[in-house]
Amino acid sequence: AQTVTQSQPEMSVQEAETVTLSCTYDTSESNYYLFWYKQPPSRQMILVIRQEAYKQQNATENRFSVNFQKAAKSFSLKISDSQLGDTAMYFCAFMKPYNNNDMRFGAGTRLTVKP
């Protein structure tokens, strides 16, 4: 079974600075998807960014980008120009496509952006 590990339970960053959240995963699959979800205090799960394993180019969404290292099975999230609204739990997730599409999540990293 696939496992997802987020080794940083909590992190903090000053407003306007850059922070990187780590994620590693374990799989024998060659084709899969990786996701980062944000969960603010409202509890809503919000998709931040996604990466297809067969694409070498790292995904980018505005201030959010990933560093995808397939051989190392690493998928880190970089947040640039951090904003107070980025304060949230962040979950890394793994999905194998064309199956049941069940998603496996890491334990999460609580990010606090300080003014």
Added chain:
Amino acid sequence: NAGVTQTPKFQVLKTGQSMTLQCAQDMNHNSMYWYRQDPGMGLRLIYYSASEGTTDKGEVPNGYNVSRLNKREFSLRLESAAPSQTSVYFCASSEGPRGQGIDGYTFGSGTRLTVV
């Protein structure tokens, strides 16, 4: 707005009581899922329904049952609630097994359940 609707948002149960969490989606998705979220453990899959008429166990199915009532609705039932089932429960949906899944999940807003 299109999405996943979960009810109730909050619930307190006494040990041994039963209840059903309701979930409905209006995106014509084939697959639906129930997760529980506990501190330090992320989200863990309880049950899923890959398509209408099918249900399967996830990582932590004990103490739960599910019903895929139709394509839109997927309910989660606790027959005899225990304090260990105190958690936040999320329903989610996705395109389905014939789809690539690249859009990920659409989540409901969650149910905070406390069993005393």
